[in-house]
Amino acid sequence: MKNLALSLLFAAAANGAAIQKKPRQLEGSSGAELPKLISSGGINFLPKQKAYKIEQIEPRNADAKRVKITYGPYKLRAANSTVKIGNAQSMDKGGTSYQYLVDDDFPRDITVLQSKSMVTDENFKREDTANGIYNHHNVFMDITKSPQPAYACEGRKAAGALPYAVFTAGATEVGDINYSSTSKDIKTGYHLSKNRALLNSIDTINYNNFDKTVYTVTEIEYLEGTPAGYIDTFQALIDPSICGGVNGAAIHPPKGVSKFNVNSTGIIAARDGYILNIRGHLHDGGINIQVKINDKEVCNSKAAYGGEGHVTKTPEGRVWETIRETSTCYDPIKVKKGDKIYMQANYDLDLHPSREMGGGHGAMAMGSAKRDLANVGTAMDGDAEQMALVVTYFAPI
Numbered sequence: 001m002k003n004l005a006l007s008l009l010f011a012a013a014a015n016g017a018a019i020q021k022k023p024r025q026l027e028g029s030s031g032a033e034l035p036k037l038i039s040s041g042g043i044n045f046l047p048k049q050k051a052y053k054i055e056q057i058e059p060r061n062a063d064a065k066r067v068k069i070t071y072g073p074y075k076l077r078a079a080n081s082t083v084k085i086g087n088a089q090s091m092d093k094g095g096t097s098y099q100y101l102v103d104d105d106f107p108r109d110i111t112v113l114q115s116k117s118m119v120t121d122e123n124f125k126r127e128d129t130a131n132g133i134y135n136h137h138n139v140f141m142d143i144t145k146s147p148q149p150a151y152a153c154e155g156r157k158a159a160g161a162l163p164y165a166v167f168t169a170g171a172t173e174v175g176d177i178n179y180s181s182t183s184k185d186i187k188t189g190y191h192l193s194k195n196r197a198l199l200n201s202i203d204t205i206n207y208n209n210f211d212k213t214v215y216t217v218t219e220i221e222y223l224e225g226t227p228a229g230y231i232d233t234f235q236a237l238i239d240p241s242i243c244g245g246v247n248g249a250a251i252h253p254p255k256g257v258s259k260f261n262v263n264s265t266g267i268i269a270a271r272d273g274y275i276l277n278i279r280g281h282l283h284d285g286g287i288n289i290q291v292k293i294n295d296k297e298v299c300n301s302k303a304a305y306g307g308e309g310h311v312t313k314t315p316e317g318r319v320w321e322t323i324r325e326t327s328t329c330y331d332p333i334k335v336k337k338g339d340k341i342y343m344q345a346n347y348d349l350d351l352h353p354s355r356e357m358g359g360g361h362g363a364m365a366m367g368s369a370k371r372d373l374a375n376v377g378t379a380m381d382g383d384a385e386q387m388a389l390v391v392t393y394f395a396p397i
């Protein structure tokens with residue numbers, strides 16, 4: 001149960017879900033127990049994990065440091081295996097999930113400018129759909145911090161804010177986390193405190209009929225301590241559900257509907273600050289997310305599909321292209337408390353079919369005992385969820 005609750009928290013963090021809303025796979029568990037569980041020291045049951053290796057690498061900013069931290073090895077079960085492995089509950093029928101606390105070797109008391117994280121193979125090369133590996137999420141969450149929300153609702157409290165800060169994360173699409181902005185005048189970064197406690201979770205689906213071993217590789221660019229003048233910045237998600245719409249992390253369109261959109265209503269800025277950069281988070285099927293502030297478009301984040309590592313062929317010769325990236329809007333925007341925030345996400349499942357869940361669901365639906373790539377990406381009951389989330393980095397002023 002504890003592990004189930006934590007899985008829900010991590011999936012929420014990775015996907016920006018409102019945690020009191022239950023993804024359908026986890027009906028029966030309650031997100032409301034999470035803060036209780038964690039504040040009562042309940043996470044101590046999780047093992048602490050040392051990095052497999054930590055390397056100093058070339059920073060992008062001359063005055064900063066950059067480290068590359070590798071965790072693993074993690075074994076992933078084969079798609080046709082019925083034996084679950086891992087120490088946590090996967091969000092996908094066929095997935096494998098692990099959860100740990102980072103140990104003392106992870107950096108602390110630093111101001112992070114940028115980070116990124118990915119799942120790799122045994123040679124530390126990025127694992128991708130082309131190799132039958134789908135990274136559902138790979139998250140580091142800082143449970144010592146719970147930033148005041150950046151977004152709220154007109155006349156009401158916002159629902160579903162995550163109780164803790166997402167420090168860094170990776171998923172199947174390539175997307176860096178950027179706590180710095182294009183403006184030299186705005187100094188920002190994420191302060192990872194001396195007494196930070198980071199929970200790390202990975203949830204990965206192996207579509208191959210053989211076990212796989214993977215690692216996670218996370219790069220962090222940082223300044224030591226808390227340099228003067230730097231605003232402590234955090235990731236803030238815009239989820240259409242915070243003011244009473246569709247849960248942006250668990251969208252399942254009605255059968256037969258392939259073109260649709262999801263609009264937010266009634267979201268406002270909860271405080272003054274800078275939105276440093278904006279990126280949409282979509283799953284296979286998403287086309288773009290448009291963001292408006294006070295009725296003016298400030299970002300149109302577009303999904304790109306296929307390309308190296310993000311395309312494969314099924315044994316039948318059908319092409320499966322998965323989402324490669326969604327574009328980032330880099331211009332920092334100053335917002336005032338009460339400014340109107342609007343998002344619209346657009347989908348076309350004919351153009352880009354939903355990902356089929358792992359673990360043989362599709363194979364069964366097709367009346368076959370065999371599970372292979374032929375069943376991936378077809379529109380059936382085992383379709384993975386669609387996303388409508390906007391990832392922003394917010395510097396309060």
Ligand SMILES: *[C@@H]1O[C@H](CO)[C@@H](O)[C@H](O)[C@H]1NC(C)=O
Binds near residue numbers: 181
């Ligand atoms: C972070 O943002 C800066 C400023 O916009 C940009 O120059 C840089 O390419 C970004 N880096 C990453 C890793 O996204």
Ligand SMILES: *[C@@H]1O[C@H](CO)[C@@H](O)[C@H](O)[C@H]1NC(C)=O
Binds near residue numbers: 078080081082209210
């Ligand atoms: C999974 O498929 C592989 C390759 O076809 C086969 O060798 C293996 O025995 C299968 N495992 C199970 C549990 O069916």
Ligand SMILES: *[C@@H]1O[C@H](CO)[C@@H](O)[C@H](O)[C@H]1NC(C)=O
Binds near residue numbers: 261262263344
């Ligand atoms: C979302 O907004 C667009 C543009 O205003 C509109 O065309 C569309 O019907 C709306 N979609 C929904 C589901 O309300």
